[in-house]
Amino acid sequence: MKAKLKILRIAVVTIFMMYVSVNLLAQQPPSLPDTSKMTYNQISNGLKLFAYPAKSQSQQQQKIDEFECYKWAMEQSGIDPLNLPKVEAAPAQTGPTGGAVKGAARGAAAGVAIGAIAGDPGEGAAIGAATGAMAGRRRGKQAQNQQNQQAQANAANQEQEMKNTFIKGFSACLEGKGYTIK
Numbered sequence: 001m002k003a004k005l006k007i008l009r010i011a012v013v014t015i016f017m018m019y020v021s022v023n024l025l026a027q028q029p030p031s032l033p034d035t036s037k038m039t040y041n042q043i044s045n046g047l048k049l050f051a052y053p054a055k056s057q058s059q060q061q062q063k064i065d066e067f068e069c070y071k072w073a074m075e076q077s078g079i080d081p082l083n084l085p086k087v088e089a090a091p092a093q094t095g096p097t098g099g100a101v102k103g104a105a106r107g108a109a110a111g112v113a114i115g116a117i118a119g120d121p122g123e124g125a126a127i128g129a130a131t132g133a134m135a136g137r138r139r140g141k142q143a144q145n146q147q148n149q150q151a152q153a154n155a156a157n158q159e160q161e162m163k164n165t166f167i168k169g170f171s172a173c174l175e176g177k178g179y180t181i182k
Contacts, residue, residue, distance in 0.1 A: 055178035065177045073169030
């Protein structure tokens, strides 16, 4: 019995230690760029910005300032441009839209009227329903495609807004350190 309790304690402690280490690893900050391998204006160039050292800062000083501003903008905005979260568009809609049924009903109603004039309302309704179903299906698919394109555009806009937020912070920091940013 004591041996079983000892094994159970060891198992519980092991599971707890695994849980703690997984959570600690998950909470590690994102990895920052290796500054020893960076050029003096690599960050600003990567963000498509021009940073002019208005106070005659050296290239080494600009490298240091850009890295400090990178970290500061990341802290302030909560955004790391090297590890942007992927903004997912709403899942693409596929399948029936109900447009065929609606179109068939409209087509049948119009077909009855035309068929009544021609002398066979039943045949007119059948032809109108078939024609209306095809037109309704086409309209439904077009509407789905528009919604899917809009969802993709919204996701791209959200990603761009995140980048812009970071760039504003980065630019503000560099301007505070005496650089002109364009």
